[in-house]
Amino acid sequence: MAGRPIYDSEGFRNVVEDGKTTGFQFRFKLQYYRGITLSIIRDIKVNIDGEDIPREDVLLTVNGETFTLEECRTVISPLYRWEFGEYATVTVRKEGGLSAGVHHLNVLQHIAPSYMPFPIKAVCEADFEIA
Amino acid sequence: MSADIKRSVSLYSYQDSYYEGKLDLEGCLAETSKTGATGVELLAEEMIKQFPNPILTEEFQEQWKGWLAKYNLTPTCYDAFLENRIFDNRTLSLGEQIEMMCRDLRMASILGFSCIRTLVSTPIEVIEGSLEYAEQVGVKIGLEVHAPFSLNSTWAQGYMDKLDKPGSKYKYFGWIPDLGIFCKRVPDVLREKCRQAGAKEECIKVVDDAFEERVAKGFVKIEYSQDLGQANMNYRNANGQAVLLDKLKDMGAGPADIEYLMSSYTYSWSDPQDLIDNIDRIVHTHAKFYNMHEDFTETAVAIPEVVEAYKKAGYTGYLSSEYEGGEHLRAFQEVPDVHQVALHQEALRRAIEG
16 A cells, blocks of 8 residues: 655646746645744755755745745745645756656655754655656 | 543544545544544644634634534644744744744634643743733643653653742643553554564564563653753663663664664653642643554553543543554555544543443
């Protein structure tokens, strides 16, 4: 039997802006049991096919608004919580995006709920295909 | 002897069904009602989107009241999360933390709850500074007593020294025992997960035997400290963790064996007499459970003995089912949370009415 899904299987795609492929996107759910303010996200570490993506090239979109990880540090509005059970969209800036074919994604969700002596670090893996 | 103990369900229990979109908030209330429970415990930050904004709208308030009427449920406890490190560069000031606690008291009051759950990391000063408002809105502040913490300990005494005072507002502080402090065994779902990950039978036996021995001898209780991480480490080693770790390493233990050992220390056993001794301060109860069997027995928590103690003490509050076995299952299979809660409620009913 399969475990609880983390990624939106329909959410893997290249990002094309003005005819140029500038990166790729995926959508995934928070591995926790309540929604959080983006300010307690310590990191979203993206590794694609073995390549680490620099932190500044990772953006997070919730409720239609996009933030860099650096900006997330101050986001506490109820409008932009990462709600429990809802997908957040991650955009990765990467010139040329991903080639057609199968890819392996490894993402670390690193959050720090205040009451916990240690942060939560959830490894989220997926294999997917870019058409 | 029949007792006035009431039953509730914490919506924490349905987190996997909610996560997968099988149940929404109303669906969770409907399932709660089907179990025969008359109370519901809410984690607003789990199931109310754009928290806390909707709670302040008449539309949501009406909907909530409508659901409670439709499903015959009484709000029991509102689980608050004092996000006092909401920014990564500082801890909120005492004033800011009290403001946050009072916000939650207000939300709880609007939704009809009579108590909030606050976590063990809550500074005493924040509780004390919020009691006047708690009294004003008629909502008690319950400090969760979650393993490895325990009642009748220097940790609990640390709170009582500051909060067990004359004055009506001090009646608004109390305890919320989590029944994970009454585990007679390590949950089978954890054991099975570690076994699947390669834990060896002889290592599992060493860990299980040591747990049984701690239950028989009595756990060394955690000491009061502002540094919870350090207090926890001291507690673990006072209960033999370091010695066992060496022993397992000598046996050639792998990562799954070590995980089983370390995880076994997140469960503990207290004498149910602790409940009787503290009954005047118990405002609510998290009836934690890990894996109900079809014969209505729970893998770890001593339900009959605990309920017996509550009866003896004349408890008239709620036992609120809190299912936590899913964390050992969800990576591999669907989590049967709805069924688990139904089994647990029936076990509670039998223990209460039996």
